[in-house]
Amino acid sequence: xxxxxVKLLDFWASPFCMRAKIALGEKGVAYEGxxxxxxxxxxxxxxSSNPIYQKVPVLLHNDKPIVxxxxxxxxxxxxxxxxxxxxxxxxxRARARFWADFIDKKIFEGGSKIWMSKGEELEVAxxxxxxxxxxxxxxxxxxxxxxxxxxxxxxxxxxxxTSWFFAxxxxxxxxxxxxxxxxxxxxxxxxxxxxxxxxxxxxxSVCECVVMLRKMHGVE
Amino acid sequence: xxxxxILLDFWPSxxxxxxxxxxxxxxxNYEYKEEDLSNKSALLLKMNxxxxxxxVLIHNGKPVCESLIAVQYIDExxxxxxxxxxxxxxxRAQARFWADYVDKKLYTLGSKVWQTKGEEQEASKxxxxxxxxxxxxxxxxxxxxxxxxxxxxxxxxxxxYSWFYAYETFGNFSIEADCPKLxxxxxxxxxxxxxxxxxxxxxxxYEFVLQLKKKFGIE
Numbered sequence: 001x002x003x004x005x006v007k008l009l010d011f012w013a014s015p016f017c018m019r020a021k022i023a024l025g026e027k028g029v030a031y032e033g034x035x036x037x038x039x040x041x042x043x044x045x046x047x048s049s050n051p052i053y054q055k056v057p058v059l060l061h062n063d064k065p066i067v068x069x070x071x072x073x074x075x076x077x078x079x080x081x082x083x084x085x086x087x088x089x090x091x092x093r094a095r096a097r098f099w100a101d102f103i104d105k106k107i108f109e110g111g112s113k114i115w116m117s118k119g120e121e122l123e124v125a126x127x128x129x130x131x132x133x134x135x136x137x138x139x140x141x142x143x144x145x146x147x148x149x150x151x152x153x154x155x156x157x158x159x160x161x162t163s164w165f166f167a168x169x170x171x172x173x174x175x176x177x178x179x180x181x182x183x184x185x186x187x188x189x190x191x192x193x194x195x196x197x198x199x200x201x202x203x204x205s206v207c208e209c210v211v212m213l214r215k216m217h218g219v220e
Numbered sequence: 221x222x223x224x225x226i227l228l229d230f231w232p233s234x235x236x237x238x239x240x241x242x243x244x245x246x247x248x249n250y251e252y253k254e255e256d257l258s259n260k261s262a263l264l265l266k267m268n269x270x271x272x273x274x275x276v277l278i279h280n281g282k283p284v285c286e287s288l289i290a291v292q293y294i295d296e297x298x299x300x301x302x303x304x305x306x307x308x309x310x311x312r313a314q315a316r317f318w319a320d321y322v323d324k325k326l327y328t329l330g331s332k333v334w335q336t337k338g339e340e341q342e343a344s345k346x347x348x349x350x351x352x353x354x355x356x357x358x359x360x361x362x363x364x365x366x367x368x369x370x371x372x373x374x375x376x377x378x379x380x381y382s383w384f385y386a387y388e389t390f391g392n393f394s395i396e397a398d399c400p401k402l403x404x405x406x407x408x409x410x411x412x413x414x415x416x417x418x419x420x421x422x423x424x425x426y427e428f429v430l431q432l433k434k435k436f437g438i439e
Contacts, residue, residue, distance in 0.1 A: 052321070052354070066313045068320060080310035090296040091282055097289045102270060135270060 005062040011038050013209045015108065016069035017057040018160025018199050023073045025152070025195030027080040070100050072150050073156055085153045099139055099146060100126035100157040106132045107161045115171045115210050116219055126172040133180045142188055151193060157201070159190045166203030167210040225250035226278040228264050230257055232428045234327070235250045236275035237418055239381035242291045244414035245370070246298035286321065288319055291375055305371045318340040318358060319376035325351045326380055334429055335438055336388040345391050349398045356402045363408060370412060378419070386420035386429040 006024070010017045010033050024031050032112045036046055036056050048056045049065035059075065066075045077085040086093050110132050113125035136158070140146055146154035165176055177184040190196050214220075227250050229236035243250055252312065255264055255274050265327070267276045267283035277284040284290045295304040305312050327352055332344035355377065359365055365373035384395050384406075396403040409415045433439070 060311070064310055066310070066317075068317060070321065071313055074316065075309055078312065090293055091279070091284070093296070094284045094289055094293040097292070098285055101286055101289065151226040159232050 007060040009032050009036055009043070009049070009056050009058040009060070010034060011056045012201055013163075013206050014056055015164060018163070019069045019156055020072045020076070021055045021199040022156050022195050023076040023085065025198060026085065027076060029076070029080055046193050070104060070157060073153065077153065083150075085147070085156065086110035087152070088148065095199070096147065096153045099136070099154045103136070103154070103158050103161070106163075107158070111161070111164055111168045113156065114168045114216055116217060122172065126174055129168065129172070130174070130176075130179045132151070133176065134181050136209055137180050137183045140182060144189060145186070146199065151190065155186075155190055159196055162187050163200045163206050164210070167207040169205060171210070171214075178205055181200070222280075223248070224280050227251070228252060228253050228261070228274050228276040228278065229331065230255050230274050231420055232382070232425050233274060234379040234383060235382065237382065238362055238375050239275050239277055239285045239294070241292040241414055241419035242304065244418055245302040245304065245375075246293070246342065247301060248298055272283050272438060274282050283307070286375060288323060291372065295372070297381075304366070304370070304375060306366070306368075315366070315372045318355070318373045320389075322355070322373070322376045324382070326377075329361050330380065330383060332389045337439065341391060345393055348387070348391075349393075349395070352399045352402055356399050359401065359405055364405070370409065370415075373411060378406065378415055381406050381410070382419045382422050382425050383429075386426040389426055390429070390433075 006029055008017070008020055008031050010021070020032075029034070034043070034045070036042055042054060045060075046058060047054055048057065049060060050067045053067060055067070057067075057069055057072060059072045061075075061079065066072050073085070086096055090093065110125070110129045111202065114129060117125050136146075143149070143155070146150050146158065169175055191200065225243070225248055227236070227239055229239070229252060231254060231347075253261075253263070255261060257274070258381065260272060263278075264274065265272055265277060267278055268274075268285045271285060273285070275285075275287055275291040279293075284293045291304065302430070305315055308381075326348075329344060329348040333341065335343055335346055362368075364370050365377070388395055
């Protein structure tokens with residue numbers, strides 16, 4: 001295995017894979033990316049290195065697998081300590097983990113409810129999603145980043161998920177910026193970072209992916 | 221050091237128990253506050269406005285929510301005694317993975333066992349036991365999930381033991397029959413004072429679940 005023995009099993013549209021790629025980028029760690037065909041057929045390597053969940057991303061470091069995206073980002077931060085992605089104090093780290101857990105529980109599932117539903121259900125899903133973003137806006141406060149002055153753990157956990165917002169906005173008939181301008185400003189600020197802009201796909205491409213998912217789920 | 225540590229908790233919560241075990245492992249004195257979940261205290265709602273759930277650890281007035289996050293916090297703050305997470309990044313990632321697996325699977329599957337009947341219950345029992353067998357496999361021949369010493373995954377899982385009697389009784393099955401090594405591990409953990417003092421009597425938990433079933437009209 002070349003490139004410092006680091007390989008990432010990836011899928012271009014996965015906001016969870018984006019987390020790993022951004023973290024590696026922030027640390028300046030070179031890696032070999034392997035695109036997985038999630039709909040056609042998962043590779044043997046994926047199935048053997050993540051037998052329990054059989055999902056991407058999987059980080060292989062000198063052939064040893066690490067799975068679950070938040071866990072992968074934590075591992076990257078600990079294996080390559082500079083620059084640190086987490087606050088220095090224990091309470092700051094607990095707060096960061098709390099918001100990462102909140103994001104994990106709420107955003108992707110909340111967004112999926114939007115593109116999976118219609119009519120009244122869609123309205124409810126849209127309003128719930130906006131409430132979730134407002135809670136995050138509260139956590140961000142006046143800071144440049146969720147991590148404070150510097151881009152860090154929670155920013156990395158969240159930013160990839162925003163590449164799916166264009167699709168949610170299209171199917172939900174709303175604009176995030178109208179409801180959460182501070183949040184939108186934070187997105188733009190993160191997108192200026194090379195580690196982020198390099199890996200975030202064009203929202204229109206993600207939208208095409210969601211159109212396909214809607215068909216697969218029989219949503220018209 | 222004048223540390224003020226408060227734990228907002230609910231006695232049968234396997235999540236709250238994790239913090240009790242961790243604090244006991246570290247020898248930390250704390251004030252235990254029992255919450256009435258049908259009438260949550262102003263303190264709980266203030267300290268955990270997002271989820272409004274227990275357990276909440278309040279350390280010098282600052283809240284830490286979500287049990288695994290709080291256990292990690294306890295491990296980091298009181299780091300000079302009984303380390304729960306290993307120091308090697310890969311081993312730490314493995315420990316976090318298994319604790320997260322327990323979180324994702326065991327509560328939901330266990331709940332299904334006591335909340336369902338007939339075919340649905342049979343299916344839930346099988347999934348639940350499969351989950352425990354996977355964990356048993358991960359334990360292997362080690363005395364603890366943490367290796368030679370009691371660690372993060374042990375804390376995450378041992379508290380579910382208090383609910384085993386309830387699961388077994390309502391599901392009419394024996395966990396020991398399918399997972400004997402796991403029950404050996406349970407007994408080993410229960411020999412530790414930090415564990416045995418933090419975990420309620422499984423028969424009391426059974427009575428509690430019986431009340432829940434009556435309250436929610438589950439036969």
